[in-house]
Amino acid sequence: MLPSKPTLAIVDDHPIIIEGLTKLLMKKEKFDLIGSFTNGEDFIPFLQTNPVKIVLLDIVLPGIDGMDLCKEIKNISPATIVLAFSNHQERSGIMKMLENGASGYVLKDASIDELLLCIDEALNGRITFSKAINDILTQAQLKENRLTRLTKRETEILKLIAHGATTPHIAELLFLSKFTVENHRKNILQKLKAKNVAELISIANQQGLL
Amino acid sequence: MLPSKPTLAIVDDHPIIIEGLTKLLMKKEKFDLIGSFTNGEDFIPFLQTNPVKIVLLDIVLPGIDGMDLCKEIKNISPATIVLAFSNHQERSGIMKMLENGASGYVLKDASIDELLLCIDEALNGRITFSKAINDILTQAQLKENRLTRLTKRETEILKLIAHGATTPHIAELLFLSKFTVENHRKNILQKLKAKNVAELISIANQQGLL
DNA sequence: TGAAATATAGCTGTTTACAGCTATATAAGA
DNA sequence: TCTTATATAGCTGTAAACAGCTATATTTCA
Structure with missing residues (x-):
């Protein structure tokens, strides 16, 4: 019996990238490239x-x-391994891919060997990142949210708000006057530069305050 | 010059775990165990x-x-490598640690070799997970949010709400009556089982709808 | 010790959110 | 085709949020 090579597909809107990857991966003869797509809508039925x-x-x-396509892929075919291959270096985007079930993230700047290594690791079921991504994830730049530091009480109230508690309810829970809670709310809104609770919770989530 | 061994610290509230780890790691003589702590408050000044x-x-x-301690550690000493070592297997907790700058996550069930391997990988600047964690992250269980599916319009409005737009403002933006927007709001709240916007945005964030 | 930050409490408006209904036109799917 | 889902619009209350102020006790820290 022939050892079947793993089937591989590419989804990338740059035809040049597809061209380059195809030549590169085929030369190695390690994979069975069964499809290239320039958008997700074409890939899903495939x-x-x-x-x-x-x-x-x-x-x-x-x-x-x-990011959404990754989630969709894992829903349709949970065994399919998704390896992100992108120019984007934002921490949030990398995390989002992981949240959606990706097995790794390779920066397009990565060397050919690096890419092949990551594909190999991913095929072996391991989560893997190219060097630059690794550094971005571990060298956490967690400075800016130190500027908008909340007090203990504010954090406590923020969490209650996030859980859907109203001002009167929070006042009851913490044995405070509703005016006090209202003031804390105002201070929290101001500190996080939010116009209302909706934006507040969004910002708090982004800053990892919850 | 003597090759200095990497300094290692343990923060774990179970003295037995500390005891076990200490014996185990010292036997290898690869690390310089410089401190064990049963809580974060003691570790920070150290x-x-x-x-x-x-x-x-x-x-x-x-x-x-x-999770909070990890963030604090990376703020105080960004070069310090944090390796999570826990019994918790929830996807959200693992992600939170990564968001806060951890270099990896090892389940306490992991074998000794697995732990040593992960420590080694982390020391070499790579992000690493024990086998079980790896599987949890890649075998994404993304079923349940298919039950609470929002329509295009609802998603659009939800995103605007998250950005702090009020009902009258959204109505203007989308050329709709404020009543229409209000109805969409009600439907979104109901679908996501939220009592108010605060909880709504929290839930939407958890489900990755934003 | 003294200044600054934090936590507390209060008042008055206006705006927005939300619950509870009804109702219709259109688009999508079985 | 016909039912269902979606998008649209409306009304009426009540509750909550938010803006803009003042004020004081307590804590924290330099």
Whole structure:
């Protein structure tokens, strides 16, 4: 019996990238490249009928973006390994891909060897990142939210707000006057530069305050 | 010149775990164990005066928890490597540690070799997970939020709400009656089982709808 | 010790959110 | 095609949020 090579697909809106990756990966003869797509809408029906072992997935795509597509892929075919392959270096985007079930993230600047190594690691079920991504994740730049520091009481109240507690309810819970709670609310809104609770919770989430 | 061994600290509220780890790690003579702590409050002042290369950090701790402590550690000493060492297997907790700058996550069930391997990888600047954690992260269980599916319009309005737009403002932006926007709001609240916007944005964030 | 930050409490408006209904036109799916 | 889902619009209350102020006790820290 022939050892079957893992099936690989590429989703990237730059035809040049697809071209380059195709030549590169085929030269190694380690993978069975069964499809290239420039958008997610074309890839989804393909995935529904063809078993794909691993997908190299760009983040920026026309229509449905790579992050949502990743989630979709893992829903349709949980065994399919998704390896993000993108120029984007924002921490939040990397985390989002992981949250959506990606097995790793390779920066397009990475060397060929680095990419091949990451594909290999991912195929072996391990989560893997190219060097630059690794550094971004571990060298956490956690300075700016020190500027908007909340007090203990404010943090406490913020968490209660996030859980849906109203001002009168919080006042009861903490044995405070509703005026006190209202003042804390105002201070929290001001500190985080939010116009209302909705924006407040968004910002608090982004800053990891919850 | 003697090759200095990396300094290692342990923060875990179970003395037995500390005891076990200490014996185990010392036997290998690869690390210089310079401190063990049963809570974060004791560890922080220590870190401020002693250089620590790597910390094995539990999630559940009395007082400040491991996730917040991780952020604090990376703020005080960005070069210090944090390796989470916990019994907790929830996806959200693992992600939170990564968001706060951890270099990896090892389940307490992991074998000794697995732990040593992860410590080694982390010391080499790589992000690393024990086998079980790896599987949890890649085998994304993304079913349940398919039950609470929002329509295009609802998603659009939800995002605007998250950005702090009020009902009258959204109505203007989308050329709709304020009543229409209000109805969409009600439907969104109901679908996501939220009592008010605060809880709504929290839930939406948890489900990755934003 | 003295200044600054924090936590507390109060008042008065206006605006927005939310609950509870009804109702219709259109689009999508079985 | 016909039912269901979606998007639209309306009304009436009440509750909550928010803006803009003042004021004081307590804590924290330099």
